[in-house]
Amino acid sequence: xxxxxAAYRVVDGERIDGAWCHVWRRHPFTGDYVFDDLLVxxxxxxxxxxxxxxxxxEGLRRMLESGRISVTGPREVTGPREVTxxxxxxxxxxxxxxxxxxxxxxxxxSGWASRAPRPLTPEGFFAEAADKVEELSGRxxxxxxxxxxxxxxxxxxxxxxxxxxxxxxxxxxxxxxxxALGDMDQQxxxxxxxxxAVGEPVEGDGPVVTEExxxxxxxxxxxxxxxxxxxxxxxxVRQADDPEGAxxxxxxxxxxxxxxxxxERPGLFVLRNEYPVTLTCGDETFDSVLHGYWSLAAxxxxxxxxIRHAATGREARELGTRTALRADWPAxxxxxxxxxxxxxxxxxxxxxxxxxxxxxxxxxxTGFADSRFWLDDPAGKGRNWTGRLLExxxxxxxxxxxxxxxxxxx
Numbered sequence: 001x002x003x004x005x006a007a008y009r010v011v012d013g014e015r016i017d018g019a020w021c022h023v024w025r026r027h028p029f030t031g032d033y034v035f036d037d038l039l040v041x042x043x044x045x046x047x048x049x050x051x052x053x054x055x056x057x058e059g060l061r062r063m064l065e066s067g068r069i070s071v072t073g074p075r076e077v078t079g080p081r082e083v084t085x086x087x088x089x090x091x092x093x094x095x096x097x098x099x100x101x102x103x104x105x106x107x108x109x110s111g112w113a114s115r116a117p118r119p120l121t122p123e124g125f126f127a128e129a130a131d132k133v134e135e136l137s138g139r140x141x142x143x144x145x146x147x148x149x150x151x152x153x154x155x156x157x158x159x160x161x162x163x164x165x166x167x168x169x170x171x172x173x174x175x176x177x178x179x180a181l182g183d184m185d186q187q188x189x190x191x192x193x194x195x196x197a198v199g200e201p202v203e204g205d206g207p208v209v210t211e212e213x214x215x216x217x218x219x220x221x222x223x224x225x226x227x228x229x230x231x232x233x234x235x236x237v238r239q240a241d242d243p244e245g246a247x248x249x250x251x252x253x254x255x256x257x258x259x260x261x262x263x264e265r266p267g268l269f270v271l272r273n274e275y276p277v278t279l280t281c282g283d284e285t286f287d288s289v290l291h292g293y294w295s296l297a298a299x300x301x302x303x304x305x306x307i308r309h310a311a312t313g314r315e316a317r318e319l320g321t322r323t324a325l326r327a328d329w330p331a332x333x334x335x336x337x338x339x340x341x342x343x344x345x346x347x348x349x350x351x352x353x354x355x356x357x358x359x360x361x362x363x364x365x366t367g368f369a370d371s372r373f374w375l376d377d378p379a380g381k382g383r384n385w386t387g388r389l390l391e392x393x394x395x396x397x398x399x400x401x402x403x404x405x406x407x408x409x410x
Contacts, residue, residue, distance in 0.1 A: 154225025294320025
């Protein structure tokens, strides 16, 4: 199945990520199958458009077992794939043996060389859906666990690690096992060879496995483990300055209207550009960041003065958006906003402490009236430059001592 996103639902103000795919749903009255959407979420909730209230994974299992949901269309063939006539194998490494470890004589079906996965079954789809929940919730998936078992076996190919690798491989839904190693050429053949006893045909009708075939499989995984180790080393070198851990959750700065005036303790609302605070930028003084931004943007000196003396930041923005802007404003606006934010937080240590209290959280700056250039838009169309510049100023404050008292470098 092909899972698509992004889907989500909101529960008690918290966003829960999900994914969806198409399934065939049996109509309760006609018995005909119709195309429908199935959604799963990180908390294990399962929804199907016409099934009423949200269910869970056990409910999905029952729907699959009863046939109310089918993973194949009404005209699709769900039985085993047709197998062409086998051909004789006279020795190791015969042409067409892309498994890289198959040796011995006897008949071999063409399916051994095929890249097609096993047929999708209700049981396999249920395992895939449950695994999708694990992925959405940030826990290791079955394929990731198999990859970890591969690395462990490659580093130490003992009997115990071989058995753990076998268990991890068999836990992967059958229709996804050909992708377990992430190898487009070998697919899962090294695994199947490794799990087959010497002298036995792979899966009963594949090539007969020898000691040499086993050794080649072991060498394959050892080489893979060495490749993983080199990749991890290269990643650690290239990403040496990456933060450790996940960091703080995203902090969303919402625009809020206070008809009776700002509260005595506005808290994180001091981050807003409309928050009233006197700041000096160059040889001019403004009553908020919005006063400064839109006053400096105006082309007409008279309009600049009018905006600078507006009663509130929101009024300054309203006036500024209705006046002609400087021709060079698109090239200057980021630099001007940066200077205004630096002035605001370096000239007011109490505000700097609030900004520093956000730690390393990403700041998502939202609002009603500003352009998407400055705002973080839920649809992903906003550039969030205000939030990004707040993070920049926060970093500068953190590097200059308490509330910006000194230089970042000494």
